[in-house]
Amino acid sequence: MTTTDERATDPTAAGLRDEAEACLRALAGDHARLRDDQWTAIRALVVERRRALVVQRTGWGKSAVYFVATRLLRARGAGPTVIVSPLLALMRNQIASAERAGITARTINSANTDDWERVFAEVEQGAVDVLLVSPERLNNPDFRDLVLPKLAAGAGLVVVDEAHCISDWGHDFRPDYRRLRTLLADLPPGIPVLATTATANARVTDDVAEQLAEDDTLVLRGALERDSLHLSVVELPSAEQRVAWLGEHLDALPGSGIVYTLTVAAAHELTAYLRDRGHAVAAYSGQTEPAERLQAERDLQDNALKALVATSALGMGFDKPDLGFIVHLGAPASPVAYYQQIGRAGRGVDRAEVVLLPGREDRDIWAYFASLAFPPEPVVRTTLGVLEAAGRPLSTSALEPQVDLNRARLEMMLKVLDVDGAVRRVKGGWTATGQPWAYDRERYRRVSAERAREQQAMLDYIATTGCREEFLRSQLDDPAAAPCGRCDNCTGAHRPAAVSAEFAAAARDRLARPGVDVAPRRMWPTGVKDDPGVSGRIAAGAMAETGRALGRLTDIGWGNRLRALLADSAPDTEIPDDMFQAVVKVLAAWDWAERPAGVVAVGSRTRPLLVGSLARRIAEIGRLPHLGDLIPLGEPAPRRHNSAQRLRSVWHSLALPDDVAAAVASAGGPVLLIDDRIDTGWTATVAARLLREAGAPAVLPLVLAVPN
Structure with missing residues (x-):
């Protein structure tokens, strides 16, 4: 509340606070009254045109500070407020809040590209009070070089919401947010800046205050x-x-x-x-x-x-x-x-x-x-x-x-x-x-x-x-x-x-329910046209069918067991009985167009017992011929993380022996392809291609785990 002394000694401030209180009531209802720190922040932005960092608990009213400041600044001829806001759901809530207070708000984000031209036109016409921008826009070349300078130069207020994202000490650091430091440093003099967050410890608060690029940033930190x-x-x-x-x-x-x-x-x-x-x-x-x-x-x-x-x-x-x-x-x-x-x-x-x-x-x-x-x-x-x-x-x-x-x-x-x-x-x-x-x-x-x-x-x-x-x-x-x-x-x-x-x-029962669909790769990655010499869409005659996995490594059901079984430090063992029975349930529920005619395993350097026992037992229980294994070639290749390098590595290190190819051809039906896991999907893709070339009319990958 404004004190009697403040009203007596600074009538201008008293009048401005009364105006701010009226704006707040329009925003939050007749019962609403400004907190002292809210008023301190608003006055710093509207009167002193300063930069402020507000660290206050969720529900304290940080958005009220920038919406009330926007109303006051717009009434005094200032340009629109530009709010950098990290999530679309948060933007939707902010726009709804603004509209309740009679503030015209628009947003520019990846989900409304068709509206950008209209929004920019409204901004230029002065019809927009608040423009919400996702941080990813700050790194879009056209937006960064053509749109953002105009917005910044004409802004009445710049707001950085969820400002802990600026700091790499914050729990939700985002590289796009770091670009704000350059934006703020290049702002014309006299444009106030407000940064807000509910979750910043002392280290994050100091880091964000420094990145506001002003020596006398006002920091308002309240009890949480x-x-x-x-x-x-x-x-x-x-x-x-x-x-x-x-x-x-x-x-x-x-x-x-x-x-x-x-x-x-x-x-x-x-x-x-x-x-x-x-x-x-x-x-x-x-x-x-x-x-x-x-x-x-x-x-x-x-x-x-x-x-x-x-x-x-x-x-x-x-x-x-x-x-x-x-x-x-x-x-x-x-x-x-x-x-x-x-x-x-x-x-x-x-x-x-x-x-x-x-x-x-x-x-x-x-x-x-x-x-x-x-x-x-x-x-x-x-x-x-x-x-x-x-x-x-x-x-x-x-x-x-x-x-x-x-x-x-x-x-x-x-x-x-x-x-x-x-x-x-x-x-x-x-x-x-x-x-x-x-x-x-x-x-x-x-x-x-x-x-x-x-x-x-x-x-x-x-x-x-x-x-x-x-x-x-x-x-x-x-x-x-x-x-x-x-x-x-x-x-x-x-x-x-x-x-x-x-x-x-x-x-x-729910968590033990096995079975996850595994979609096949449909396109070769870019950058492999010369080696191994493929590009574009994978030919239908070389592609795997939709496969099945027992579970995901991130599941709360099978995930724990699978992570332990497939951990780098775990010993190679035969497939546990209960896990095999779950795989059998996956097979029983698999609505394939034609029953498999045989089983082929992907030869494993690291888990030959696990993959071999899984393939052998599936062949036995399904009364299917075990047609053999694809074999790994050369020295073990380092694990690759991107599609092009992973494909090259697999392409040159996996082979189908002639006797296995002949068995596949003579089987005359779909092949069940067994492996311990699918990560990128390129091993299954290359294996399917080799088996299809050998005459398999379809390849059905079956693995224990997929990442997520």
């Missing part, structure tokens, strides 16, 4: 207490029991909510189980079609669903004040990320339940995502060398065959190098700038160490006997962290870990 949240942890020994616990207790949780999983596969498995138990739920991930995601968000907003079963794709992107619960099936790798996700709940209700169901497999999943970190220096130097030698822009697809990285990691690395000034994205791809570049090994080591520290902190959170909210707030360097008096440890009211036999049996 959420007095509606009731935190608890339920430890159960197996994935089956955790799933069963959720199925048994979901209805008892208040209202509607979100159930987070660590992987896409887990989200779909859990959704299927909960639907079997009669719960109204929907899956939500980065792989969900945009229209389905939008419908799922609407259904949850309208309380037509009990829960969304979601990956972190929903982490920053959903605003439902009356969300009654958050459950995590598996622990995030960072207490900071965890606190952000649970902050979606309880914003407009007095009590919200927060339950963590950690699993032993969580660390395996953390390790997998950690493996996607910035590549080692030799790989980076190779990439720079290829770009320099080309002397022209290279697309990602043209660059990929020459660099041992998959597409996603290659693009991430190029974005970081672009921000560092070593490469530049232009029309047609990427070019080397020729500027000196140093591999900051020490920084990457420190970031990796920080990630390891965060993972240990998450394990400590699970094990703590102290206040859970105080623990999380301490991880965020909240100086006001104190016992909450509400969590399971503070109250002694721990949730029961018992699971009824009925729900446990249903979960066991």
